[in-house]
Amino acid sequence: ACKSNSTSGGVGFIVSPEFSKHVRSVTFYGHRLAMLTALLSRAVQITVIQVYAPIADSEEEEHGDFYEQLEELICRQRSYVVVVGDFNARVGSKRLGGVYIGPHSAEERNEAGQRLANFCEFHHLYYGN
16 A cells, blocks of 8 residues: 555656757656647647556556546547556566567566566557667
């Protein structure tokens, strides 16, 4: 249990003054998800979603809620989407049949990594480490 004065999680963005001119919006969704939308040109918009996933020993419901909310944010976008942050996961190397996970990793995949790999494969998101 967390103490009432302790904090866990937290997301944010650091942008240069030059790039800040392109930022159209920044929205926070609790302490685990934030979204920055920027217009790179008249026709090109990019959305950056910053994440801080629940730690491995969190309740399964917390993991499920996190990925549901992330899925909603991704599916609403009509622009280029980049998802960055701490997924508290070890994805490991690409496995047989996998398309969206890169081949390079020295770590074994853990349960959180499998959850993230499944999410990436389902949503056609490339994962690189």
